[in-house]
Amino acid sequence: MIDTSRILCIGAGYVGGPTMAVVAAKCPHIRVDVVDINEARIAAWNSAELPIYEPGLDEVVRAARGRNLFFSTDIAGGIRDADIIFVSVNTPTKTFGQGAGYAADLQHWEKTARQILAHATRDKIVVEKSTLPVRTAQAMERILDGNPAGVRFDVVSNPEFLAEGSAIADLERPDRVLIGGHDTPAGRAARRIIADIYATWVPRERIIESNLWSAELSKLTANAFLAQRISSINSISALCEVTGADVDEVAYAIGTDSRVGPRFLKASVGFGGSCFKKDILNLVYICRSHGLGEVADYWESVVAINEWQQSRFVRNMLASMFNTVAGKRIALFGFAFKADTGDTRESAAIGVARQLLAERAVVVITDPKALGSVREELPEEGDRIECEIDPYRAARGAHAIAVMTEWRIYRDLDYARIFASMEKPAFVFDGRNILDHKRLHEIGFNVYALGKAPLRHV
Ligand SMILES: NC(=O)c1ccc[n+]([C@@H]2O[C@H](COP(=O)([O-])OP(=O)(O)OC[C@H]3O[C@@H](n4cnc5c(N)ncnc54)[C@H](O)[C@@H]3O)[C@@H](O)[C@H]2O)c1
Secondary structure (H helix, E strand, O other): OOOOOEEEEEOOOOOHHHHHHHHHHHOOOOEEEEEOOOHHHHHHHOOOOOOOOOOOHHHHHHHHEOOOEEEEOOHHHHHHHOOEEEEOOOOOEOOOOOOOOOOEOOHHHHHHHHHHHHHOOOOEEEEEOOOOOOOHHHHHHHHHOOOOOOOOEEEEEOOOOOOOOOHHHHHHOOOOEEEEEOOOHHHHHHHHHHHHHHOOOOOHHHEEEEEHHHHHHHHHHHHHHHHHHHHHHHHHHHHHHHHOOOHHHHHHHHHOOOOOOOOOOOOOOOOOOOOHHHHHHHHHHHHHHOOOHHHHHHHHHHHHHHHHHHHHHHHHHHHHOOOOOOOOEEEEEOOOOOOOOOOOOOOHHHHHHHHHHHOOOEEEEEOOOOHHHHHHHOHHHHHHEEEOOOHHHHHOOOOEEEEOOOOHHHOOOOHHHHHHHOOOOOEEEEOOOOOOHHHHHHHOOEEEEOOOOOEOOO
16 A cells, blocks of 8 residues: 655756655645755755755745655665655766767666665655656666565656746646556556646646656657757748848747747757757657667757757857957856756857857856856866856956847846947847847947847948
8 A cells, every 4th residue: 555645756956856845835745755865965955045046946945844845865764764756866868888979878767766676665656757768667667576575666657847947837837747657457546646646736637647658758759849849940040041031020920820839939049958958869869779760860950950050159150250259258148058047057058158268259157047057067168268147247348248048137238338338349149039139239239139130330
């Protein structure tokens, strides 16, 4: 008999922390323990300065922590005491051996399975929260089935669809919750137990149940489709620039078609984040392993366009700034991969900074939440990078500003004041198409936006 009054989550990262904080807040009758091998991260979850930034997260954690939400490093104890175990460890792209650069690195995942096996003394439901290759549950079951104590494990897939920057809102009002399990009496029962937890606050019609492999594959597919939309509009942005079309007008026109829909059609310097690229490359790897070369090539092109868009952005900067940025100060507005997060994993700003530094520019980075990771992301770059929290100071003496992250604050700055403090001619490259380009041009800037004709004075 599964005890449904306790949940354990292994992995206290961007997914495990916020997800379990919301479960604890919505289900005061359930004790939620979140464990991690990273002591510093757990200490931060137990402090006033949480390890990640998400709007609304502080409040949710404060309401539940110490009541029915606990963070610790006691993994063995957690496994012993809880019958429902969510696993939310990282599954990055493999950097070594077979499948390097494409396949998911499942070493953390497998270690967790072995930890569960070592410490479980009663029957458990193991919930895959991490994003995993399709059919990972089968491997997990094979590991878990090796237990000598006769403990029964039911593996359920419950991929997480939250978006960083809006994680709390996404968790409180998800479009859907997907729960995959075996189509057997035990599999259906396990699925139902997990569905009942979510049903405390999610309407039943938004809780989708499916078979295990569909749930696992749906997560990879969802990220591939989302990223594909970004690459699609970004590819069209390049065509707009050479034909006189305006990418925002094209996006609006196609987005009003209800079959297409308006969201995720904003041209940009490219997608970042820990998931899109890794999950697509994983999908590509899986397709190739199954002999589906054409399918693999199709999805790989989404990543190729993303990388091309980033390089194209830097090439445009270079061409418009008289083919040299050597010794020029360039202010990057934003370092996080998107607004409202401090996460910089795979941020477009990293690639752009690297390419500018290779051209010997002096790069000044400003960001309200992400400056802490600049040295970690660009370790080799030393003294030609400056970090400056105040965007006005970052732009002072600069030849150009490049908007990398769509932080709201960058729309509302006093650009006349910024223009006055910059070298002339002054350039703005809007990598997110968030600024008022006409107004900037009137102030005196040379303005380059994606998918639009440049507004120049020189
Ligand atoms: N970040 C997102 O927006 C997002 C969204 C949906 C799904 N996902 C998926 O969720 C998973 C987790 O992503 P994340 O962004 O939270 O990663 P993360 O790196 O922020 O967190 C993972 C945590 O797991 C811990 N960990 C690793 N091995 C462990 C072990 N053996 N025992 C205990 N703890 C261990 C790490 O120390 C780390 O704190 C990934 O599979 C990712 O693809 C992420």
